[in-house]
Amino acid sequence: MTFKYDNVYINNASTVAGPYEQKGPLKNYYDATYDDFYSEMDTFEQAESKMIEDSVSILLSKVGKTKFDIDLFISGDLLNQLVSSNYAASNLSIPFMGVYNACATSVEGLIIASNMVESKQIKNCICAVSSHNNTAEKQFRYPVEYGGPKPKTTTFTTTGSASAYLSSNKEGIKIESGTVGKVVDLGVTDVYHMGAVMAPAAADTIITHLKDTKREIGYYDIILTGDLGVYGRDILKEYMKTEYGIELKNYNDTACMIFDTDKQPVYAGGSGPACAPLVTYSYVFNKMKKKEYARVLLVATGALHSPTMVNQKLSIPAIAHAISLEVISE
């Protein structure tokens, strides 16, 4: 399912990032960074919630609006009951929708908001996402201080939050179309290899998008998936080639861009809902403003992982949503 948009623009975006991202290759692109995982709060969960609030308030000051001017706030994160988003929304008091698609949440939010802006149901919308390494570890894996050994294919949840301001005002980056993906499950049960879980979903969504829009893969200056990691990226490349005969050339994965996987202790790269938008809203938008990229396809991939279901010996389903971003033609 692909939606085409004529009047939806990301006018501005903001990014706040945690201590590991602060030392990563994109450190100069973020609006704000935190030196520790608490960001002056009592607990990690509260810190994650504060990160959403911070990114939204930075965004509001960038676009010169107050929260009373915003029609809708869409946000999501990894935690049970979307607590980070809910508590941030409680403090922001903007009409709120919580969304969950694991690491594909960011693009899911953008697609929902774009549809509403395009149909003029709302004038503007803020789409936020967050993730926090320690809250994710606590919920999905082991206690943070346990530090159990992990295989090389593990991805490291990014800490931070990213927000985008959408409206029909013609400025910033154009959202040209969006493709809603299907849930794909090829039987991977390894919770330490999310790249393998998500690669088929990414491939399926890319192919659907190309078919629906009748485009060739070379139409885009760069295709970005987020967040397959170093090994997931290789799996997707080969999967696309053997299954669909398509060679991914102008392609990168945000998990490999947000961290220096050779120097930082992040195993196969970043993950989490914040990973793809942190890279896109900062580094990629910067490149688009400099006209180095004119057309970008962002494919956010989410492993719909639940420890309960994995313990019940079920495999992990995955989803990917794609959004086509363009520099506004004069």
Next chain:
Amino acid sequence: MEKNKYKDLVNKHTPNENRLYNGMIAFITGGLMGALGELLRQIYAYYLNIPTSEATIFMIITLIFIGCLFTCFGFFDKWVNFAKCGLIVPITGFAHAMMSAALEYRKEGLVTGIGANMFKLAGSVIIFGVVSAYTFGLIRLLLFGGVI
């Protein structure tokens, strides 16, 4: 793509863990832990003038204390990550598992947080430790009449 075919593709792009290296690290650090334990045991027995069986208990308490303390200081997880089973298998691993869970949930209340979650990791060790002790004790009783 079929699941089996995809599994092969995934395996092709999945790096091998360096089992020999990890095993050697665990062997050496685990060995050092054993040597440290024995050293402590001899020291306690010699200086406190107690039988070695009692000194063993003193040694275990010391190692548990050190494991917990280092976990609280926040660097023991990095050691565990490096030494792997060299620090997880000895008694320090058990202490570390309990302490890290306690630390994780300390902000959620004494009963509902620490009390309910402290055994999250270590609980299985206790359950299956007791079950296997019981089973092997029973086997020993049946085979040897509990003499040896």
